[in-house]
Amino acid sequence: MRNVIMIATDQQKVSAMGCVDASYRTPQLDRLAERSVRFTGVISTSAQCSPSRASWMTGKYPHQVGVNQIGHVLDPREWGIAKEFNHAGYETAYFGKWHLGLSASAHDFQITHYRTDELELGGANTDPRFLSNKDAVTTAMALNYLEDYQGDKPFFLKVCWHMPHPNAPIDQPFELIERYAEQFQLADMPIPDSFLRDNLAGKPVFQRERSETGESLLTEELVRRDAQRYRTMLSLMDWNLGRLIAKLEAKGLLVNTAILFTSDHGDMQGAHRLRLKGVLPYKELYNVPLILYVPGVSPSRKVIPDLVSSAAVPGTLLAAAGLEVPAEFEGGSLLPHLNLVAPPVQEHVFFEHYKAYWGYHPMRGVQTPDWKYVYYYEDDMEEMYDLRQDPDELVNVAGELEAETARLQLRQQVDDWWDATGGLSRPAIEDLNSTWGKNG
Numbered sequence: 001m002r003n004v005i006m007i008a009t010d011q012q013k014v015s016a017m018g019c020v021d022a023s024y025r026t027p028q029l030d031r032l033a034e035r036s037v038r039f040t041g042v043i044s045t046s047a048q049c050s051p052s053r054a055s056w057m058t059g060k061y062p063h064q065v066g067v068n069q070i071g072h073v074l075d076p077r078e079w080g081i082a083k084e085f086n087h088a089g090y091e092t093a094y095f096g097k098w099h100l101g102l103s104a105s106a107h108d109f110q111i112t113h114y115r116t117d118e119l120e121l122g123g124a125n126t127d128p129r130f131l132s133n134k135d136a137v138t139t140a141m142a143l144n145y146l147e148d149y150q151g152d153k154p155f156f157l158k159v160c161w162h163m164p165h166p167n168a169p170i171d172q173p174f175e176l177i178e179r180y181a182e183q184f185q186l187a188d189m190p191i192p193d194s195f196l197r198d199n200l201a202g203k204p205v206f207q208r209e210r211s212e213t214g215e216s217l218l219t220e221e222l223v224r225r226d227a228q229r230y231r232t233m234l235s236l237m238d239w240n241l242g243r244l245i246a247k248l249e250a251k252g253l254l255v256n257t258a259i260l261f262t263s264d265h266g267d268m269q270g271a272h273r274l275r276l277k278g279v280l281p282y283k284e285l286y287n288v289p290l291i292l293y294v295p296g297v298s299p300s301r302k303v304i305p306d307l308v309s310s311a312a313v314p315g316t317l318l319a320a321a322g323l324e325v326p327a328e329f330e331g332g333s334l335l336p337h338l339n340l341v342a343p344p345v346q347e348h349v350f351f352e353h354y355k356a357y358w359g360y361h362p363m364r365g366v367q368t369p370d371w372k373y374v375y376y377y378e379d380d381m382e383e384m385y386d387l388r389q390d391p392d393e394l395v396n397v398a399g400e401l402e403a404e405t406a407r408l409q410l411r412q413q414v415d416d417w418w419d420a421t422g423g424l425s426r427p428a429i430e431d432l433n434s435t436w437g438k439n440g
Contacts, residue, residue: 001088002295003257004321006158006313007244008056009237010049010097010165011277013266014040014287016234023190023227025183025235028242029291032261036293037338041307043349043367047265047277047285049099049165050074051354052310056264057081057100057107059314059329061352063418066426068354073101073429079328081314082108085156088323093145096138096160101431109158114141122239123179131162132175132236139240146247156317159244164233164267166276173215173276174229177236181228189227191220192271192284194392200273202396204381206359207272207280214358216275223270230269258320259293262313272393278356281365281374281383282393286351292334294320299338306337307347307367343369350417366414373398373410382407 015021019030019038045055050070051062057080058065067074074080082092086108093111094104104112119140124132142159149155166173195218200208210216241261248254268274271284288310311331318325319333348368355362365374372393374383382398384407390397397403 001090001154001322002320003154003253004085004090004156004317005244005248005257005259006056006156006317007241007259007261008096008158008160009234009261009263010160010162011265011267012164012234012263012289013269013284014042014289016164016230016266017289023184023188024231025180026238028238028245029261032241032245032259032293033291036259036291037299037302037304039290039292039304039306039308039334039337040287041305041343042262042288042290042310043286043307043351044265044288044310045350046352046354047280048353048356049097049264050101051352052264053098053100055309055311055331056313059311059331061311061350061421062354063352063424064330064421064426066428067100068424068428070099070357071431073431074107075429076102076106076108078107079326080107081317082110082156084314084318084323084326084329085321086110088321089153090321091153091155092157093155094158094160095141095145096135096158097162098160101429104158111145114145116140117144120243123177123236125175130175131165131167132177132233135161135163135237135240139243142244143247146244146251146253149251149253154321156321161237161240163237164230172225172229174226175233176229177232180232180235183235184228184231186224186228189224189231191223192269194272194394195220195223195270197392198272198394204361204376204379204383206361206379207274210278210358211273216273216358218270218273218275222275226275227269230267255295258295258317259291260313260317260320261289261291262310263288264310278358279353279361279363279376281351281353281363281372286367290334292316292320292338294335294338297335297338300341301338304337304340306340306343307349307369308334308337309349309351348413350414364414364418366410366417368410371406371410373407373414375411375414382411384410 054067315333384398
């Protein structure tokens with residue numbers, strides 16, 4: 001059985017790495033991608049931290065386990081990834097951001113804290129309230145755990161960093177990591193094409209209202225500043241990643257340790273004149289990176305564009321270890337895609353969102369290679385994009401005659417999925433200690 005490490009960032013969109021977009025500097029992540037398989041069609045079950053992380057734990061969609069938004073608690077009685085690894089004789093450890101109520105130990109992770117001696121900031125803020133500092137602590141715990149590992153039993157380790165998630169104050173949401181600032185000159189920072197081309201006409205009205213209020217009232221100067229800071233945070237994350245990989249190599253563990261790197265959701269970064277995240281359907285939020293390294297496995301493709309759900313993460317971790325994936329993990333595993341030479345036929349993946357700190361617009365949606373369809377079931381509104389003709393999702397074709405056949409089919413498909421998976425029948429457990437939006 002292989003050791004397994006899951007490494008997760010927070011709010012990293014799929015293109016936010018140097019091997020995809022040269023405006024980023026992530027040499028360690030690029031090196032990991034080179035020795036691994038990179039999935040480019042992973043769609044998060046929800047573009048919000050807690051719901052998407054519930055899928056990482058359970059292999060189910062957020063509504064199936066009652067974690068629809070930040071502030072909902074994942075029921076510790078729910079079957080989860082740590083329980084399965086424990087059952088197989090693994091030592092299970094979790095360091096970093098949790099955000100599912102209660103604690104990782106309540107979900108049977110055996111080790112959730114570790115020593116932090118030889119802590120290295122590497123440019124992180126010295127103030128422990130900042131996310132870069134929290135990630136330095138998480139990294140120190142993971143490095144010390146690996147240093148002390150004696151190989152008595154295989155391990156499953158989750159390292160969950162906060163960066164590049166925004167940090168207060170909200171008018172300057174992203175930290176500037178000074179160590180990397182010179183690499184990202186403001187004048188060189190890109191402006192998303194859809195910032196210039198999309199006036200949000202024909203879209204749900206709340207999107208335009210969002211773009212014209214509060215911290216989302218954007219200028220090109222603000223978009224460039226966010227882009228710079230976002231990139232510096234990812235460069236610091238990349239430095240921490242390199243230290244973890246180096247520790248695995250130094251301990252001789254890399255030859256028998258599978259690694260899955262991903263993120264819970266993305267960030268708008270000014271696309272469609274919108275900032276941060278929320279109840280929005282765009283690819284900048286839902287399409288997330290996923291890199292899979294499985295020693296000894298020879299994949300048919302190095303870059304896999306297949307449309308797949310982030311609900312497959314826990315099953316993939318088990319399969320990468322060489323374990324059976326139980327029926328409880330409905331999302332299945334990504335490992336079968338390593339043997340395919342082309343995407344499977346009739347691809348589709350579902351996603352959902354419930355509530356953002358700036359608005360309540362619950363929706364459910366489905367994406368295929370040709371279309372993205374979204375139904376806002378409280379507002380009774382639809383949003384739909386012809387992805388072949390409009391990959392940047394600029395024109396809402398819901399209601400247009402030429403898209404009507406596809407609209408009806410997709411609406412039926414997403415409604416059938418919603419009903420078959422229970423809709424909102426699973427009661428949510430409220431976290432009475434949660435502050436809405438905090439570290440969301």
